[in-house]
Amino acid sequence: MSFILNIETATKNCSVSIAKNGETIICKEIAEEGYSHAEKLHVFIEEVIAEAEITVQDLVAVAVSQGPGSYTGLRIGVSAAKGLCYALNIPLIAIDTLQTLASQANVAEGKIIPMIDARRMEVYSEIFTADLEIERPIEAEIITEDSFKDFTETIYFVGDCAEKCKTVLTRENFVFLEEIKYPSAAAMSKISYNKYQKSDTVDVAYFEPYYLKDFMMAPPSKKQ
Numbered sequence: 001m002s003f004i005l006n007i008e009t010a011t012k013n014c015s016v017s018i019a020k021n022g023e024t025i026i027c028k029e030i031a032e033e034g035y036s037h038a039e040k041l042h043v044f045i046e047e048v049i050a051e052a053e054i055t056v057q058d059l060v061a062v063a064v065s066q067g068p069g070s071y072t073g074l075r076i077g078v079s080a081a082k083g084l085c086y087a088l089n090i091p092l093i094a095i096d097t098l099q100t101l102a103s104q105a106n107v108a109e110g111k112i113i114p115m116i117d118a119r120r121m122e123v124y125s126e127i128f129t130a131d132l133e134i135e136r137p138i139e140a141e142i143i144t145e146d147s148f149k150d151f152t153e154t155i156y157f158v159g160d161c162a163e164k165c166k167t168v169l170t171r172e173n174f175v176f177l178e179e180i181k182y183p184s185a186a187a188m189s190k191i192s193y194n195k196y197q198k199s200d201t202v203d204v205a206y207f208e209p210y211y212l213k214d215f216m217m218a219p220p221s222k223k224q
Contacts, residue, residue, distance in 0.1 A: 001020060001021065001058075002020065002021050002022075002060045002061075002193065002196065003018060003019070003020055003052070003054055003058050003059050003060060004018070004019045004059065004060060004061045004062070004063055004093070004189070004192050004193060004196060005017075005018060005045065005048070005049070005059050005061075005062045005063070005081075005084070006018075006019060006062075006063045006064075006095075006185040006186075006188035006189060006192055007041070007045075007062065007063065007064045007065065007077045007080060007081050007185060008029075008064075008065045008077070008095075008097070008100065008183050008184060008185040008188060009037045009041060009064075009065060009069075009070075009073040009074065009076050009077030010065040010067055010068070010069025010070060010073055010074055010077070010097040010116070010183065010209075011031075011069055011070060011073065011097075011116060011160065011182045011183060012031045012032060012070075012073075012160070012182060013029055013030070013031040013181075013182035013183065013184065014029060014030055014031075014032075014036060014037045014040045014041055014044065014073075015027065015028070015029035015044075015182075015183070015184050015185035015186070016028050016029065016041065016044040016045055016048050016185050017048060017184075017185035017186050017188065017189060018048045018049065018051075018052040018054070019188075019189035019190075019192065019193060020052075021193060022189055022190045022192075022193030022194070023189060023190075024185075024186045024189040025052055026048045026051045026052050027048070027184065027185055027186040028044040028047055028048050029044070029184060029185065029186075031181070031182055037072070037073050037076045037077070038076055041076060041077065041080055042080065045080065045084075056084065056087075056088060057088065059084070059088060059090055060090060060091075060196065061085075061090050061091045061092070061093050061192070061196050061201070062081045062084050062085050062090065062091075062092055062093070063081075063092075063093040063094075063095050063188055063191075063192035063195070063196075064077050064078055064080075064081035064092065064093070064094060064095065064209075065077055065095055065097045065100065065183065065188070065209075066078075066094035066095060066096060066097065066207075066209050066210050067097050067209045067210035067211060068097060068098070068116060068124040068138060068140075068210050068211065069097050069116055069124070069209075071211055074209035074210075074211065075209070077209075078207070078208075078209050082204055082207070085204045086204060091196070091199075091201035091204075092201055092202050092203075092204045092207060093192050093195045093196060093200070093201055093202070094202045094207060095188050095191055095192060095195075096126070096138075096210075097116065097183050097210075098114040098116065098124065098125070098126040098138060098183075099114075099126070099128070099132070099134075099191060100183040100184070100187045100188050100191065101114035101116070101158055101159055101180070101182075101183040101187075102114040102126070102128045102132060102158065103132055103187045103190075103191065104158060104180045104183070104184065104187045105156050105158050105177055105180055107130050107154075107156050108130060109130050109153065109154065110130055110153045110154035110155060110156055110173075111127055111128065111129060111130070111135065111151060111153060111154070111155050111156065112127075112128045112129075112130065112132070112155075112156050112158065113125055113126070113127050113128070113148065113155055113156070113157050113158075114126055114128070114157075114158050114159050114183075115143075115157060115158070115159040115160075115161040115165065116159055116160065116161070117159070117160045117161050117164070118140065120142075121142050121143045121144070121164065121165075121168070122140065122141070122142050122143070123140075123141060123143055123159075123161050123165070124138060124139070124140055125138070125139055125141060126138045126139070138210075143161070143164075143165050143168055143169065144168065145168050145169070145170070147168075147169060148169070148171075148174070149171065151173065152173065153173065154173050154175060155173055155174050155175065156175050156176075156177055157169070157174065157175065157176045157177065158177050158180040158181075159180070159181065159182075160181050160182060162176045162178045162181075
């Protein structure tokens with residue numbers, strides 16, 4: 001029996017789950033404006049382990065969101081995951097935050113574009129097929145009315161950018177699944193189990209989350 005602890009802290013959602021053989025058996029999460037990750041994460045970890053009626057020694061791996069996302073949120077999640085892996089001598093699994101977000105959309109066709117808010121009209125995005133194959137890797141981009149215009153099939157947008165993007169992305173084949181706002185640790189379960197079975201793990205000592213740095217920054221104008 002393979003129990004994996006999944007930790008997702010890349011966005012405002014502080015989310016933790018326990019999965020058994022790739023199926024979520026318990027999940028605790030809370031999305032707050034003020035980022036409560038530092039206060040909630042370790043409490044949630046203790047609670048999901050207790051409610052799953054296991055101990056930390058029953059874990060075969062810890063999976064953590066690798067970003068892109070909040071610098072502070074990612075650091076908190078990765079630090080907790082590394083600490084557990086060191087103490088228990090178990091592998092660390094890194095999960096693409098946008099893949100987790102995309103996997104929460106249950107669609108039969110078209111494309112899924114998960115987006116995480118950066119600032120102003122900037123987002124972190126990735127493009128997936130309906131069966132979650134990567135069609136275009138992660139990019140940091142500015143959303144305009146011409147974004148994704150070359151797609152003719154239905155495009156499903158998920159993430160926390162709907163409010164600011166739906167006034168710009170108005171083409172008939174664009175659909176915003178506004179109920180899917182943040183990535184959840186519950187959606188990491190199958191992904192982390194598949195990676196565990198393939199021994200697709202990262203070095204606990206050297207792993208760093210995937211921060212997308214500030215971008216599109218214009219250089220300061222030179223004084224004449």
